[in-house]
Amino acid sequence: MACFFRKRIAAKLGRTLQQSDDVFIPALAAIPVLKKQQPADFKLSLSTLRINGILPSRGDIQLQTDNLASQLKQDSVVEDISAGCGVINFKVNRRLLAEKLLEPFGKGEDEKFGLNSELFNTLKKGTTLVEYSSPNIAKKFHAGHLRSTIIGNFIANLKESLGNNVIRMNYLGDWGMQFGLLGAGFGQFGCEEKLKENPLQHLFEVYVQVNKEAECNEDIKKAARNFFKQLEQHESQAVSLWQQFREITVKEYQHVYKRLGVHFDIYSGESFHQAQAQEVGQQLQSQGLLKTSDKGTGVVDLSPDGDMSSVCTLLRSDGTTLYITRDIAAAISRKENYCFDEMIYVTDKSQKHHFYQLFHILLAMGHSWAGRCQHVSFGLVQGMKTRTGDVVFLEDVLDEARMRMLHNMRQSNTTKELENPEDTAEKVGISALIVQDFKGPLQSDYKFDWDRMLQAQGDTGVFLQYTHARLCSLMQRNKDVAAATFDPSLLHEQTCVTILQHLLRYDEVLYQSAQDLQPKHLVNFLLKLCHFIASAHRELPVKGSPLDIAQARLQLFSGACSVLANGMRILGITPVNKM
Template structure:
């Protein structure tokens, strides 16, 4: 296990430099693996020790590096120490490397591999509330919501795996002026029969039609304003129609989330906070934070000099609340109800200014916990179309991913007989969607590409699933030969060592992901593991090898399979056993 070696090297450094060993744990990192090349296992940057004040910050850094390297003595754990360009490299005992990584992975606690690392001791545990997905009621679940859903699910999974108590919240857009339009529009263009047959499609059609009408019809705009005011005043007819829209939509969403393998602990919505939003307005007034603009709207001055050069509107001139007013009420209510230690919002980057203003107003109101609220922004998906080329709804994308994957599987010579080919195609198709989305930085836009996404070769979700299924097949074919006792001397070829060295990085990758909440670190780690496994599969046959060698190699492949499955689950991918 990486933490065993990191601790031993840190002890050595602590003794030599007369410092607490914990000071060196975060400074030591596993060396990235390059195919077929022998590398050291851990490295330490001397400039980090200079920055931390452990070593003098003046003088020749290379000389300092060489001096420190010569003071550090080799032992039964650390076999080789070298200095190079301001970095000290440590190579550990090869048999010990095999033993310390494969033994825990061969036991029941394999699922916890890498999660007990000392690197995580600096992370704050506690309750994390993640708000994600958050589609708008009465509109079909658009493909644009896919990013928020899968990114939020990844963050929730990661935080949970690291020991946080996670609350998964879906904050529905179920209030606001769009319901004025929908309510007024349904009165004119709606049909209860069509609503029963295909609810979201019909509501979508009504919404498009009423918006088109309102572009040149002032009466329609006024009817929409009137309907929303009736909602805010709890008039029974308006509320009853709105409730019908909400219940229908949530039921439809449940089906999509089930397909994606996503669940929520709480379904909340803007409507839950309409009354509290008025109280927030009163608080802002009593604290002297809200002023009335020339247009009669209620605004909060956020300019650094208090000159009204940057304001945020929190109340319309007719006295109705806005999205940000309800978000303020929701944040205060959540803190009171769930006592979270951190709250993470996952929305597209166009809302960055909204959250900046939200956190600023909360702090101005005296809520110091707003410092522990965070917005994770993401870019847009470009060119996501189905074969029919229509407006893309998420169900259409999932259907198409499954259909294309099923088609690919039926044409592949390596496809295995399976009980549920459609279910497998669905899981693999969703893996492909997730990996294509997660490979780069979240804030960048990316171009959606069906063909590249569904390739079995290359860095795709299909390749991850294919590797996992292949390792499961290897285990099935060699059932009964796995051994509880491992002879480490049988796994000393560079191909085996490269896999083990790569597994040393797993805790660092999770740590890095926890810092910046970016899934790309874990995706790229798993893809690299798959490439290393593919090489080993060719070079280290299990079948036909003598029994002790076959057992050792199978243990290596089983361990890689275990880490691959663990990492995939954190990403929100369900591993398949056959493909």
């Protein structure tokens, strides 16, 4: 694996510069493979060594580069060392490259590939709580919640694969004035029969209708305020109706999550923290942090000069709590209950200011762990529409992705006979959704495009799945070849070396993803791997080749297939074996 070579090169540098081997590990990078031939495998940046004080920060950097390169000697592992522009390039023995990289796949250690890298030693391990998805109950799962769900799932998968204990939490919007409106609205416009037939659709219709009425009807607004106050005071009739809405919604959501391959350890919600939210108000008051505004609301002063020019409202004038009050209570409760080492919130970028206020207030209250809380934000999806209309619910999007994919598969000459074509179309359609979403920076808005997303050619989720299925088919057809002895020296063609050089970067890509929590690094790595596999599939036939060459090539394809599948699973994609 890459760590074997990185350690050997680091040891060589350590001996030459009389430093600990470990200091060179972060400065050594596998060289990204370009279309043209890449002669070296690793590079050492001299500027990194200067920044870290390993080399003098003054003097001609190129002179230092040439001088250090001349001191380093080749051996059985590193067969060529050359000085570049401020970098030293290392080419490793080609036979050893194939042997060490493909070794784990012959020992049943496929899922561990790249995960035992010394690069991860610098990452903090422990308990990570990820809050994601978090839709509002009594509303259908809107397509806008798709990003939070799949991004949060990716972060949880990534952290888990790197050895963290991960708690996956869905923090439902199940409290607040919206339930005042819905409670009042259901009394006027609700129908128990329709609620049984299509629960979320009916609640959505009631909510739209009551909102429209509330715009011009003061009595509706008053009824909504009264209903929410009854909820806060735990009046049985109001709580019973609210409980019914919550149970219906969670049941419906779980069906959608199952389709997406997403699961949660905990379903929490604002309602869990209503009593604690009142305690937060009292605590802030006792600490002298809660002020009363001219309007009678309870606020915390966030202005740098303490002049009340920037305040955060935590209590309404009638004493009821707000979303942020409950968020403060929830954060404190989670720290007490789960002892997390870090907590990650995944929501859209419009909530950036909310989390700035949340973390600021927690720190002001004396909770130093708030410094280990992070908001991962994302942009909006533009133009996500189905053929049926403008209001887009996630189930409609998933249905349409499956339907379109099924149509494309039926039109394709390469589609295999499948036991359950609908299930395959569903998995491939969801892959397409995820890859289209993950290709760019999360903070960017992007335009949704059905046709581009579902193309089998080009950089899409369909291309990932097609490549994986193709490799599975290749291995299935050549099962008898796999039993032969593996000779790594037979993988000398440049097409083979290109794949091996690319696999060297897998641990670095995961490391980069763990640092900025962006899935684009892994997506682009896997897409590039698929292009290299496609070239190798054309140029390196297994069938018809001598047994030893066929076996070596099959080992290469098997290793590439395993890395592709592992990476897809971290992204939240279920690989298909046939399509």
